Amino acid sequence: MATNPKAPPKTPLPVPATHTKLFETLVELIRVTSTNLPPDVRQSVTTALEKEKTGTAGEYAMKVIQRNIDIACGVSQPLCQDTGSILFFVKTPVGYDQITFSEVCEAAVAKATELGYLRQNSVDSITGQNSGNNLGPGTPTIYFEQHRSEDLDVRLALKGGGCENVGAQYSLPDSRLGAGRDLEGVRKVVLDAVYQAQGKGCGPGILGVVIGGDRSTGFSYSKKLFLRLMEDTSSDERLAELEQRIMLEANSLGIGPMGFGGNTTVLGVKIAALNRLPASFFVSVSYMCWAFRRQGVKADSAGAIKEWLYT
Amino acid sequence: MREIKLTLPMTEEQVRLLKVGDMVLLSGVMFTGRDAVHKHLFEGKSIPVDISGSAIYHCGPVVVKAENGEWSVRAAGPTTSTREEPYQATVIEKYGIRAVIGKGGMGSKTLTACKDFGCVYLHAVGGAAQVLAETVKKVRGVSMLEEFGSPEAIWELEVVDFPALVTIDAHGNSLHAEIAASSEQRLAEVLGPKK
Numbered sequence: 058m059a060t061n062p063k064a065p066p067k068t069p070l071p072v073p074a075t076h077t078k079l080f081e082t083l084v085e086l087i088r089v090t091s092t093n094l095p096p097d098v099r100q101s102v103t104t105a106l107e108k109e110k111t112g113t114a115g116e117y118a119m120k121v122i123q124r125n126i127d128i129a130c131g132v133s134q135p136l137c138q139d140t141g142s143i144l145f146f147v148k149t150p151v152g153y154d155q156i157t158f159s160e161v162c163e164a165a166v167a168k169a170t171e172l173g174y175l176r177q178n179s180v181d182s183i184t185g186q187n188s189g190n191n192l193g194p195g196t197p198t199i200y201f202e203q204h205r206s207e208d209l210d211v212r213l214a215l216k217g218g219g220c221e222n223v224g225a226q227y228s229l230p231d232s233r234l235g236a237g238r239d240l241e242g243v244r245k246v247v248l249d250a251v252y253q254a255q256g257k258g259c260g261p262g263i264l265g266v267v268i269g270g271d272r273s274t275g276f277s278y279s280k281k282l283f284l285r286l287m288e289d290t291s292s293d294e295r296l297a298e299l300e301q302r303i304m305l306e307a308n309s310l311g312i313g314p315m316g317f318g319g320n321t322t323v324l325g326v327k328i329a330a331l332n333r334l335p336a337s338f339f340v341s342v343s344y345m346c347w348a349f350r351r352q353g354v355k356a357d358s359a360g361a362i363k364e365w366l367y368t
Numbered sequence: 369m370r371e372i373k374l375t376l377p378m379t380e381e382q383v384r385l386l387k388v389g390d391m392v393l394l395s396g397v398m399f400t401g402r403d404a405v406h407k408h409l410f411e412g413k414s415i416p417v418d419i420s421g422s423a424i425y426h427c428g429p430v431v432v433k434a435e436n437g438e439w440s441v442r443a444a445g446p447t448t449s450t451r452e453e454p455y456q457a458t459v460i461e462k463y464g465i466r467a468v469i470g471k472g473g474m475g476s477k478t479l480t481a482c483k484d485f486g487c488v489y490l491h492a493v494g495g496a497a498q499v500l501a502e503t504v505k506k507v508r509g510v511s512m513l514e515e516f517g518s519p520e521a522i523w524e525l526e527v528v529d530f531p532a533l534v535t536i537d538a539h540g541n542s543l544h545a546e547i548a549a550s551s552e553q554r555l556a557e558v559l560g561p562k563k
Contacts, residue, residue: 112369114533114543117391121493121531128498137495138430138443173442176430187517219448219472219494235562245559252555255548257448257472259494306558310551315493316473317533318547348495 079360115319256316275341377421426470428519
């Protein structure tokens, strides 16, 4: 059998002169996201540290985590060496050229990799060859939508492999867990996902949960939920209640920071619902590690930053 | 929680004194080794460094070379250890290592090898790449760099007060097994009876 030829490495296209500002903005967005956790996440980490008993392994893990966050920001280096999946969530004005945006975005990713803000993290699944610049089929991921505004809204989340590996998708009913097609069933499977993850997802984690959709829309929307602020709750009262209940019950499992045991197993729970087919009832659970790297900018149509979105 | 300072390499007696839950601060020389290295050692192939008595660290560090030729470590957090579960017991037995450092814990084969041959599993805090990189004072050398590439190479790191928690000791105890059991029991309570 012939071996697969190695795919030629993908090199970014030159950045057009009209887009140099956008290119700079995207490189800076990647640097800040990789090295500096946003204030709402830092606040959650501080609260979690305060909740652990003095002298326990859980407190010890939270102290190391907090120190790591401070050092990374001070030296402007990636706070975790796994800079993870690169997920862009972009809103553009109506009629904006998204093709050029994608090309500039790829150039920015390659540059940020060269500068060491991103690890070389894109591997050919057949040959095992690392592309070396984070570009290749499927990497980076850019989700586009249009909005009725003159500005660009660009958000980025970096999600490490350890936490991605503990994500789970359930199809209800689930007889192993006795979980039916209702919110009570959803509660059961989400708690099971937290139990299964133990400390392997670098907890305390943040859960993005989508009820319904199909296998792909459920998972992709569950990641979009990481754009919500730590302190917010679902605008749907039933889901807000479920978020709070799962958070309390997950923390009562005692898995604790890094699975060392302790009071905080999850820092937050975000739930949303999509319509489903009558035949399907998926619950998609994405787990984000404590190194919850997400940031965003509002920029003018040329790409100049107007404001940072998580400050 | 006890805080214990240890110097690598260690003796079997020193290792047997450690208990699950002890916080250790390691100083001395440790070696990185992840997937490629474990497979290589498991197959009985030789390496150019003597790792007996020392620690193997599941880590693919970010290392840069300065103009004067010195290496420096920029980020050095642990990677998930379970991938080495098929190999680790053999590596512990054949190469006489006294500590395995990583994250996420390991399974029963490694637990048994730790007990039989006098080794511990030390859990570093996942994601804490900067805290851990700070403890690396010098890169003493690197082996298998050409063959395996930088993240998979054997980096010989001189560390001072590298922090980790004993989660598998040399007496058959595992914090991972304990937490899994207690959280499973609690999970059954919060889920309630199956309908």
